[in-house]
Amino acid sequence: MSDENTYDVIVLGAGPVGENVADRARAAGLSTVIVESELVGGECSYWACEPSKALLRPALLYAEAARFPGVADAVTGPLDARAVLKHRDRMVADWNDQGQVDWLESADIALIRGHGRLDGVRRVTVETPDGGTRRLHARHAVAVCTGTRAALPPLPGLDTVRPWTSREATSATEVPRRLAILGAGVVAVEMATAWRALGAEVVLIAREPRLLARVEPFAAELVADRLREAGVELRFGSGILSAERAGGPDDGLHLSLHDGSRIVVDELLLATGREPRTDDIGLETIGLTPGDWLATDDSFTVTAVEGEWLYAVGDVNRRALLTHQGKYQARIAGTVIADRAAGRDIDSTPWGKHTGTADLVAVPQVVFTDPEIAAVGLTTEDATRAGRVVDVVDYDIARVAGALQHDPAYRGRARVLIDPDRQVILGATFAGPGVAELLHSATIAITGEIPLNRLWHAVPSFPTISEVWLRLLETYRDRTAEPR
Template sequence: MSDVNNQTYDVIVVGAGPVGENVADRTSAAGLSTVIVESELVGGECSYWACEPSKALLRPALLYAEAARLPGVATAVTGPLDVRAVLKHRDHMAADWNDKGQVDWLASAGIDLIRGHGQLDGVKQVTVRTPDGGTVRLQARHAVAVCTGTRAALPPLPGLDMLRPWTSREATSAQEVPGRLAILGAGVVAVEMATAWRALGSEVTLIARDSRLLARVEPFAAELVADRLRAAGVDLRLDSGITAAERAGGPDDSVHLTLKDGSRIVADELLLATGRAPRTDDIGMETVGLTSGDWLATDDSFTVTAVEGEWLYAVGDVNHRALLTHQGKYQARIAGAVIADRAAGRDLDTAPWGRHTGTADLRAVPQVVFTDPEIAAVGLTTEDAARAGRTVDVVDYEIGGVAGAQQHDPDYRGQARVLIDPERQVIVGATFAGAGVAELLHSATIAVTGEIPLDRLWHAVPSFPTISEVWLRLLETYRDQRQPRTEPKS
């Protein structure tokens, strides 16, 4: 690549994860010269330390658990998982932590890449510290997009440096199965990694500060996951916490934990899965009047609201709207279109993407928790509705009553719930918990996002025998709740 030590581009993107790549792709496709800055691997957290490797670890665990419950297959499932094969597949899904493929894609899309640590350096300016100690100064004609994502937020444990704890990165990239794994946390990372490493042979203790797992999902779904974790042999310590921790060092090198109730745990590794923090603590926020380490608040076009001039954008996790890769890519498509339209002088109110700007990451966010059982949810939960003071009708159905579910497991355990706005007669939230429910989620997302009236959903006929037949059962249950049947007269 040519010398870019002092170059001007139409658009500068800081961060080459899936979000930054999508912003750059949209602006480059619109004819804007675009450069992307990355200090680590092109492809970002999702490709190498989150979505891809974690699901590669979880898929064998979930498939094994489901097969072990299916007649005719259960007796053929003998012995433990092939750990070496699972880890090899995980390495493949993480591209062996080599970003050549992503770098080649950037080049094919006409996007320049500068490796190094990028920092804002005033209006429309970014300074990059390169790995060889050099400095690259970039000027944007139109926009700078901050797509730096998040990092693990570590709790204030004494002697944290000496503990050498795992974060989500170590949990998804470890090359050996720890004999004993302690996990602090109750969210998605905690339960998914407990599921995966227990299936691979670890003795897992999960320590949660709350009295339940997965505080942001429907309680019935969290309870199903807790039950299955216990059945798999995970030691759940709910309503607890760590009051003291130390690593022994020496040949043993184990981690010794004291819990809130005074009990002690010894583990080979400690995973801290206690949330995420924005990667904005060293990106020059102060040079444009912002506070280092803060989340970046935006409007629905993903323009940073605290900076004048409509040139600075924050896209993906860093804006704290919806910390999910697919939502960040959705934001990126919008932000890229906004940047292109503004650069061309087009009126945003009449732009092709129009009034739909940024709405799906506020009221219709889909997410799958890849545990046993899976949890798939979109839109409001009952607790969300209560906090917002919204009246909703709650409709529940046991998924095991659907013939398609019984094909998975004659003793299928799972539940579906939809929340219905009684005035508008549209679905505003849906949660499914059970084996194979992840593939139900997009239909629910379309129903919520499209605000499809229930009287039209009746005509979306599910195939038999599939789990999607639960949609028909939910609608029938709601009909019966509103209009109880009467027995025919003899």
């Protein structure tokens, strides 16, 4: 094997996670190559986070403006769908990754275009677009950062109806007249919000009895209410039995539902979960099963492989399927790789142990709907399942002066879960316009295990929505001051 094909670190996947692993390794002086079969920047940059928020932001601004005195009368007509789609295209650089490639070059990270597969211990084979093959060897580590793809349900007729996945939903060039969405999770509700605002007739079909099963029920109910007010039809406890395109392209897509009804739409979005992109990356060459999630320890080393050379970082390890959590993992994994390469003890460093805990204890997430949902840590259902005793504190955010400045017709609610013995916050959920910016303060409170008697001295500015923190603490104080 020639020297030019040997690197200290090989990274499979050039999404945000792979980029961060490569960046940390290269910054530590390790020669690093990243292998990518699609666009450098990955799912988040071109088909998920960036384009979905580019579609949602105009929708949320429009909804808020239409409710605000002095502004509502100036809001005439629907959103300019063509302008919104053009804005989305700018945000994804028209699906051109040259800017990301330039960054890799500036960081001295090598890039190989093509499909990479493991080929034994610390070895990777890449099939390049020109039909060639490149064989790579890693002196120290291979990091699998291949992420996930949409998981499609076993639906009769699926192979002929050309359904949307999250990729088509965020990259479509025209607004469908009629859109059906199967699913009740984040992708389903965000895309229902966006495409309804852009003018599509939307019906959301959910097997579940409610939206967003992993968030507090009160937050999901607020989103459901707003979707209905916007004209989205919600069908809970249902599903699709079959789908077929009858006649010509203008005849639409015919869906048969579990309740015996039939509907006709132009497009069907399947938002039914994710699966790991590990089915064709050579796992069988190292004794693993293709298509499996890759379990890791807290240094993101794959536990089923000996030798501490294989890492699985980001969505592919199933610890927390969120871009910011994957980047957090990548920073740790890249540092672990560098320290092990230098013979340093990863359990004893000036920064403490190089291990990931935030994807187990305090995972922040925002659902960019109307209203927004921002949550971190435990929900009440999580606490019940875990047998944790918690005090639940709720507050109506509309009673905070800053909320009324934000929206005179504000509807929202805040909840924190408090450990009654340790007097620290274990979970927080905020639902309402503008609550996303409350989330990091909650994340810090939970991650830092800040005692309530110290949070009292974190004074919120007036008039801002963040004053809800003071009201939650006051509510808890008043309750616990009374005999139980």
